[in-house]
Amino acid sequence: MKSQNGVHRPVDLARAHGLSAQAVRNYERAGVIPPAARTGSGYRVYTDEHQSALSAYIGLLAGFGYADAGVIMRAVLRNDLDAALDTISTAHVRLQRDRETVERVASTVDTLARAETSGISEKSVSVGTLAHRLDVTPATLRKWERAGILAPSRDRTARVYSPDDIRDAELAHLLRRGGYRLDHIATVIEQVRAAGGPGPLAASIDQWRARITARGRAMLTGAARLAEHLETRVAPPVGDTGGATGL
Structure with a gap:
């Protein structure tokens, strides 16, 4: 089943970012994208919010690295924006240093x-x-x-x-x-x-x-994707996905 009406399978998110479906599931398990809903038969159901979160996380990786990108996304997902921004600010201080x-x-x-x-x-x-x-x-x-x-x-x-x-x-x-x-x-x-x-x-x-300049540009790109994701989080919650299927 292809993605439709804002509903995505793991493989849909994976292909959009050049990842494997298993990598998407691993990112969910690591808490850097929101937990997926499940159908009655246990298949994962991702939404546009998951797609946006994954895009933000992938964008953050190049400039901030795995550790800081993970800290930022987990803070965002628990609605602790101050902690996320603190990590971003600290990374910029290191870059300037x-x-x-x-x-x-x-x-x-x-x-x-x-x-x-x-x-x-x-x-x-x-x-x-x-x-x-x-x-x-x-x-x-x-x-x-x-x-x-x-x-x-x-x-x-x-x-x-x-x-x-x-x-x-x-x-x-x-x-x-x-x-x-x-x-x-x-x-x-x-x-x-x-x-x-x-x-x-x-x-x-x-x-x-x-290399420092490239990292600075990557940090800007990652921050822009994060800002886009934050905009999606203020949207109304996605409704019931019903019987959509996933992998």
């Missing part, structure tokens, strides 16, 4: 890349020397180490910071002065290491910016 981070990293990495190609060779240094260089305490450097930002080697019992460690410490110091949390800084440092240093990372900054 990521945007600020990439710009700060772009500036910092460019400085480090120039130093790397200036012909000045760094030597390994002790914790005291590095602390003095950055005007921080040795305890601060040990705290950064526990946070995964630094990974110095050991010469007997003393910490030894290689040129790469010095680079990571200088980058961490700049980000820390910018107010970034240690876990956030650790993520940035990990990207520097994965790229093979500040030079290669500088070349990937534009790609990083593009």
Whole structure:
């Protein structure tokens, strides 16, 4: 039976969104679309509201991810719009923080890349020397180490910071002065290491910016679909579906 009069089978919703019927049932079970009515023989019956909720959820996924999209839709379905909007706002704050981070990293990495190609060779240094260089305490450097930002080697019992460690410490110091949390800084440092240093990372900054922009646009699309769904929820309740069949 094809969808008619606002009544849909699981397969109807699935085809409209490029999903399997089982995926639609899974989303219902996860509470991100409303529970379906059942016919006397036990078949699920979905309505235009289900179709709208599914469209909103799929739209939210690209920008907000599975966890936040689920939180948003479950809050909407229990009529807790404030909780949904709070999750959306928090996600936008994270996006802005990521945007600020990439710009700060772009500036910092460019400085480090120039130093790397200036012909000045760094030597390994002790914790005291590095602390003095950055005007921080040795305890601060040990705290950064526990946070995964630094990974110095050991010469007997003393910490030894290689040129790469010095680079990571200088980058961490700049980000820390910018107010970034240690876990956030650790993520940035990990990207520097994965790229093979500040030079290669500088070349990937534009790609990083593009990913942030794409996420921002996806968040706008998801929010627009959610707004459309909220409009359907103020409509009068759908009447009895009678003997419609579903899968």
